[in-house]
Amino acid sequence: MLSLPFSRRTDSSTLTLGVLGVGNIGMVHLKSARAMADVEVVAAADAVPDNRRRAERAGVARTYDDYATLLDAENLDAAVVALPPMLHLEAVERAAEAGVDVFVEKPLARSTEEAERLLETAANAGIAVGVDHTLRYQPDIVGVREEYEDGAVGHVPYASMTRLNDGPLGRPPVESAPASWPLDPDAAGGGSLLELGIHCFDVLRHLFGDLEVQSAAVGNTLELPVEDAATVLLRAPETETTITLHCGSYQWEELPEVNTRLRLEGVTGTISNENHLPDNFYADAAKEALTNVASRVTDDEPTVFGPTFYLQAHYRALEDFCEAIRDGERPPVDGEAGKRTLELAEDAYELAAETDDELEKLEVTR
Numbered sequence: 001m002l003s004l005p006f007s008r009r010t011d012s013s014t015l016t017l018g019v020l021g022v023g024n025i026g027m028v029h030l031k032s033a034r035a036m037a038d039v040e041v042v043a044a045a046d047a048v049p050d051n052r053r054r055a056e057r058a059g060v061a062r063t064y065d066d067y068a069t070l071l072d073a074e075n076l077d078a079a080v081v082a083l084p085p086m087l088h089l090e091a092v093e094r095a096a097e098a099g100v101d102v103f104v105e106k107p108l109a110r111s112t113e114e115a116e117r118l119l120e121t122a123a124n125a126g127i128a129v130g131v132d133h134t135l136r137y138q139p140d141i142v143g144v145r146e147e148y149e150d151g152a153v154g155h156v157p158y159a160s161m162t163r164l165n166d167g168p169l170g171r172p173p174v175e176s177a178p179a180s181w182p183l184d185p186d187a188a189g190g191g192s193l194l195e196l197g198i199h200c201f202d203v204l205r206h207l208f209g210d211l212e213v214q215s216a217a218v219g220n221t222l223e224l225p226v227e228d229a230a231t232v233l234l235r236a237p238e239t240e241t242t243i244t245l246h247c248g249s250y251q252w253e254e255l256p257e258v259n260t261r262l263r264l265e266g267v268t269g270t271i272s273n274e275n276h277l278p279d280n281f282y283a284d285a286a287k288e289a290l291t292n293v294a295s296r297v298t299d300d301e302p303t304v305f306g307p308t309f310y311l312q313a314h315y316r317a318l319e320d321f322c323e324a325i326r327d328g329e330r331p332p333v334d335g336e337a338g339k340r341t342l343e344l345a346e347d348a349y350e351l352a353a354e355t356d357d358e359l360e361k362l363e364v365t366r
Helices: 024-034 049-057 067-073 085-098 112-125 139-149 192-208 281-297 309-326 335-365
Strands: 015-020 039-045 062-064 078-081 101-105 129-132 158-164 212-219 229-236 241-248 260-266 269-272
Touching (some): 015 024, 015 309, 024 039, 024 049, 024 078, 039 049, 039 067, 049 062, 067 085, 078 085, 078 309, 085 101, 085 112, 101 309, 112 129, 112 335, 129 309, 129 335, 139 192, 139 260, 139 269, 139 309, 192 229, 192 241, 192 335, 212 335
Parallel strands (some): 015 039, 015 078, 039 062, 078 101, 158 241
Antiparallel strands (some): 212 229, 260 269
């Protein structure tokens, strides 16, 4: 059990929370937290004025243009770090100085080296670190895990996973320029392998235990400075399962279609996440999408948090973290889990680079 410094709290049951970064995902966390009975969102920070105004319209009393100022000014139990990856380490360092536990957006950091520094800082300050690996909370993924653990298909020699979306560019017609940092390898740490693949690594580790990367390839279907496609071959030694993973940010999303596919090929049958979609998934998701479109037309704030398929996963991930902090326990998806997904991504990048080097040598010798 992790011992946490709860003496700073003003109330024994209500968690005071700040949200650092209230762009798209930050607003999801903000509205999720505001829907929780024992959590009070007291402040939010963002450098973009429109984002701060959105947070204020969502019911946040105080907003700041700088997260460091928020951490200095507010008495918090915990903070959501929903900033670009290049700011995660610095934000956690500032939170550690304030004695504030942190729930960090994935990836935890841009590299394992940076993650180790982050976790060392947190450990020295006695603060807890949770990581937003939301995919394991998605209802269909939960269904796959429950069926697998029940032994429904026996031993699983082979599994496959695919995760695709339209990435930072968005689906045309694009109304505004995309954020610059997701297309900057120095700011983001990588492309689709780090943005999408790292979620998949977490799910696969959650299912099969430790993983080994055996080979990998990354590439571009579009002319971008980061990869928008990656394929990785993995092995799970504990269960003797071979796994293929493909992720990419080159396919336009057609909501409410599910953009994740997970199949477990067992000796007595197949488990698929498609078999664990709620009966009313498409109707509910379509209704929510139409509501949000109508809200934009009427200048109302779209409903970011709701009991919909995708958003309930974000809610449950943050809820689990808050409950652990309240109980003085280690978060269920902690910083070490976040670091291990980064290690797998780095192994994949290294093997992909080695493969590229070997191919170049073959071309030269021909």
